[in-house]
Amino acid sequence: MRQTKTIIIGGGASGLYLSSLLLKQHTVLEQNSKVGKKILASGGGKCNITNEFISSQNYLGDAEFIDEILSNLSYKEVLAKFSDVKFSKIKNNQFFASSSKDVLNSLLKMCKNSEILTSTKVQSVKKLGDDFILTTNSGDFSCKNLVVASGGLSAKALGVSDIGYNIAMKFNHKVSTLNPALVGLTVQKPEFWMKSLSGVSLKGTLKVGSRILDGELLFTHKGISGPVAMNASLFWQKGECELNFMPNFNLKNIRNSRKQLVSVLPLPRNFIKAYLKNFNLLDKPVSRFSDSEFEIIKNLQSYKFAPAGNFGYEKAEITKGGICVSEMSNFCESKICKNLYFIGEILDVSGMIGGFNLHFAFASAKAVAKKLNSCAL
Ligand SMILES: Cc1cc2nc3c(=O)[nH]c(=O)nc-3n(C[C@H](O)[C@H](O)[C@H](O)COP(=O)(O)OP(=O)(O)OC[C@H]3O[C@@H](n4cnc5c(N)ncnc54)[C@H](O)[C@@H]3O)c2cc1C
Structure with a gap:
């Protein structure tokens, strides 16, 4: 069994953003042969990364929790983080990258403390004492901190799984009804x-x-x-x-x-x-x-x-519904199980079109980074 302090399940928008912020060595487990497939597909290949008017009004979900998480990250900070990517402002408020590939490459360059294991699909998670034990198609892993960033069920062709919802339910979290959204x-x-x-x-x-x-x-x-x-x-x-x-x-x-x-x-x-x-x-x-x-x-x-x-999950950009946020701290940590975190689309927070979903994925990742980096000091 491989042991590591922190594991992130999912090398997508939220998982990689978190990875780029973590100060200590950690492991990202990604089921696909490549990370960031949805980042690449976003905005028709031009990644609508954030929006000038970020607020809970553009989301479906618990407004208080959403505002708290969004307060971690301004749109200016997102643009500054990706300073090597060229962005243009469209419709007065949406920021599109020159290419989604540039966004992904820029993010990967910032993942300095990460061991990223692709083609590694997490199949189940259990708790043994203080440790989380993960079973994957490439053997077992154990960790003290587990961050679930495995995304929703939309755009099946890009590789999705319900592992995050299963982990949440296993640890007694409520999951609200899931439905395809941002779809015709x-x-x-x-x-x-x-x-x-x-x-x-x-x-x-x-x-x-x-x-x-x-x-x-x-x-x-x-x-x-x-x-x-x-x-x-x-x-x-x-x-x-x-x-x-x-x-x-x-x-x-x-x-x-x-x-x-x-x-x-x-x-x-x-x-x-x-x-x-x-x-x-x-x-x-x-x-x-x-x-x-x-x-x-x-x-x-x-x-x-x-x-x-x-039009269904095949065509949907996101999944609405998800893990109930009333059971999450402001660091996106489970209030039920210590050291277990959930970030990104898997939470019951759904944004409108306009860069709101990527922004929330990043903001929730930053909330976790604050906690994990403070523990690491
Ligand atoms: C076509 C399309 C266009 C979009 N355009 C935009 C846009 O322009 N702007 C915007 O804000 N949002 C956009 N979105 C939505 C946005 O991409 C998502 O909301 C965002 O990627 C969610 O980030 P996430 O990290 O939660 O999930 P994801 O980015 O989906 O990452 C989850 C990762 O976890 C991996 N994973 C899943 N299960 C397992 C497992 N069992 N083991 C290991 N790894 C696993 C997945 O393979 C994936 O890499 C778009 C979505 C689509 C489909």
Whole structure:
């Protein structure tokens, strides 16, 4: 059995960030043949690493805990840490790297005290006295401090496992219901007209409960996607949502127009035609639509529908739900089992699109580093 003081399960965003901060020698166990696969996939290969407006408002989960963890790390500190990577600010607040590869390489250069063992899959963990005993496909390991950074269940193709949730439950932690999130929404029959618009996008808002999400909406052969629908998947459980396909447009101004509808609405022409067709209507001068027909046009600003579900874990960027944070200290240490830590996506903290998930992964890693580095002194 190999003995080491500290083991991190998972060489992903949170595990590697922690590794880069630890002052003492430690071991990272990674099941894949290479570390950081999700970092590489992030932001379409350009890693949206952080956001200027980091706050619990952009997350689903316990706001008090989230704010406490986020207080460990500002977006400026993230950018400064990756000072050798070029970033650009997009949409006024999101920071994208020139390439995700640069981010991963930069992070790996900072992992100075790490022994990183790839192709090492942790299968189970038990406690023997003060030690954690880990069974892996490459033999057993023992350690005093165990950090679980094994991520969620989304994007299966990048290599995922449920080991973190199993460890949590083994040590009597509660795990809330898990679901794919930051993923497109499938539609029911009344909305099948949207499927014919696959590839078309527009700027709209989607209301889920009391949340109004805005941004790009993309139609696909399965339903709706794009940042608006993906963010909505974070907050939607079941029931109705409301789409506004043209926020900020005043329909009253066009009611008496003699121009064709497709030429006055701020929407793609094929979208308007597909929408009208669904109600057995054709394009014509706006003034010729009857009042009841115009109600259908008005409905474009308050289109209620109930999604059928979502595109599933294969397409999801994250897993929502996870290990309950009420059982975690502000250092992400288990309140039930000393020296056991959980960080990153495995916790019941889910961020919106915009760099919030990587930022939380890093901030939670920093919380653990504070504790472990202070013990090491
Ligand atoms: C396509 C895509 C794009 C994304 N884009 C962004 C973005 O631009 N910005 C953003 O903020 N977030 C983005 N995310 C989300 C972000 O990547 C994750 O939230 C983040 O990587 C979570 O970090 P983590 O360390 O918790 O988990 P991960 O990064 O998933 O790391 C977990 C690691 O643990 C390993 N592991 C799992 N089980 C075991 C085991 N049994 N034994 C050993 N190792 C194990 C895994 O192989 C993996 O390497 C994206 C996600 C996807 C899928």
